[in-house]
Amino acid sequence: MKKKVGVILAGCGYLDGAEIRESVFTLLALDKNDAEAIIMAPNIEQHHTVNHLTGEEVNHNRNVLEESARIARGKIQDITKVNIDELDALVLPGGFGVAKNLSSLAFKGAEGKMNPEVQKVIEKVHKANKPIGAICISPAVLCLALGKEAPEVTIGNDVGTAQAIEVMGAKHINCEVDEIHIDKKLKIVTTPAYMFDDAPISKVALGIEKCVTQVMNFLK
Amino acid sequence: MKKKVGVILAGCGYLDGAEIRESVFTLLALDKNDAEAIIMAPNIEQHHTVNHLTGEEVNHNRNVLEESARIARGKIQDITKVNIDELDALVLPGGFGVAKNLSSLAFKGAEGKMNPEVQKVIEKVHKANKPIGAICISPAVLCLALGKEAPEVTIGNDVGTAQAIEVMGAKHINCEVDEIHIDKKLKIVTTPAYMFDDAPISKVALGIEKCVTQVMNFLK
Numbered sequence: 147m148k149k150k151v152g153v154i155l156a157g158c159g160y161l162d163g164a165e166i167r168e169s170v171f172t173l174l175a176l177d178k179n180d181a182e183a184i185i186m187a188p189n190i191e192q193h194h195t196v197n198h199l200t201g202e203e204v205n206h207n208r209n210v211l212e213e214s215a216r217i218a219r220g221k222i223q224d225i226t227k228v229n230i231d232e233l234d235a236l237v238l239p240g241g242f243g244v245a246k247n248l249s250s251l252a253f254k255g256a257e258g259k260m261n262p263e264v265q266k267v268i269e270k271v272h273k274a275n276k277p278i279g280a281i282c283i284s285p286a287v288l289c290l291a292l293g294k295e296a297p298e299v300t301i302g303n304d305v306g307t308a309q310a311i312e313v314m315g316a317k318h319i320n321c322e323v324d325e326i327h328i329d330k331k332l333k334i335v336t337t338p339a340y341m342f343d344d345a346p347i348s349k350v351a352l353g354i355e356k357c358v359t360q361v362m363n364f365l366k
Numbered sequence: 367m368k369k370k371v372g373v374i375l376a377g378c379g380y381l382d383g384a385e386i387r388e389s390v391f392t393l394l395a396l397d398k399n400d401a402e403a404i405i406m407a408p409n410i411e412q413h414h415t416v417n418h419l420t421g422e423e424v425n426h427n428r429n430v431l432e433e434s435a436r437i438a439r440g441k442i443q444d445i446t447k448v449n450i451d452e453l454d455a456l457v458l459p460g461g462f463g464v465a466k467n468l469s470s471l472a473f474k475g476a477e478g479k480m481n482p483e484v485q486k487v488i489e490k491v492h493k494a495n496k497p498i499g500a501i502c503i504s505p506a507v508l509c510l511a512l513g514k515e516a517p518e519v520t521i522g523n524d525v526g527t528a529q530a531i532e533v534m535g536a537k538h539i540n541c542e543v544d545e546i547h548i549d550k551k552l553k554i555v556t557t558p559a560y561m562f563d564d565a566p567i568s569k570v571a572l573g574i575e576k577c578v579t580q581v582m583n584f585l586k
Contacts, residue, residue, distance in 0.1 A: 166390065201440070212420075
């Protein structure tokens, strides 16, 4: 039996949704580790939709689940329909959508609120002592979700987000793009990925492969 | 000096644009081969836009260049602005958008027409004796573009498309998802990728890595 690993997507595009490359490398690393990806997203409107050519907001908004389905090639579940108990682990790719759609971290920092369904999945997986991987901006959202648990996480070199993490009572760890940090006690693995905006794509892929592989190692 | 390799995208999503994973693995393989990706797309409306959750067409259409910019993280050029002579090679990821937006292959098969700007890039690169890699459905579109040159290409196990390729006078070669076919004379490298709809993502990635690496080997 393959291990089932939940992957929460936040749309499709780094400015308003899931970071596409990070999501794809997460799915690749799960397959390389012989795990089954259970891809899910909330069935909600995006906070907004951004033209990725110009960086400008556009009028016609999009739905997080429908856009995430582009990365998932249609094989995706509404997060409210997922059998959470069946999951062996969870991985959260990054992208601004994680801070805009899955939470309000992008607007309120440490005072941000979680989408309640995303909160529920993270909480249930964590309370069952199962490992969680978080990529790019997702570690900060994970800190928001876990509150007093206060994990050690990476965020790259973004000073504002690192401060928000410390305000939440969690601990920010410096980490290179192709490296990971492991919070062994809480079974949380994090990697900065495109928090380093200009990182070579192969280093981003390597960091994510290490992150996912370590998540799977917790299950051995 | 890094080799410059053109990558033509057709949107963002396999049903109406570029196949996202194939595009990402193309960029990854180029970086692993120490090449610089010159990402481009035509600045045109998509043929149509498809909800990837339901498979249904939606009312509000999208622009090929703007959607491709999601995969490119904004680092993309209008195909009419690209300095084609500067390219050392070209790679075409797949997705229905290649057959719907970059050509009319999806609707007219062997009688399809090429987008004139895409045609121009392919022709110029090929006439300069530079290698071209084509993934998934793109080999069929490449046959359309090259006409009498009649390359040997892969298309997976899609009988209709294989027949269209033969009608164009080109030759279809059977090939597994994690393998490639090399037309040494014409310097064309092809791999089926998600023409095998249910292929494991790691095999798709491997086929594309081999394809891109062989394209780069032609430049040594």
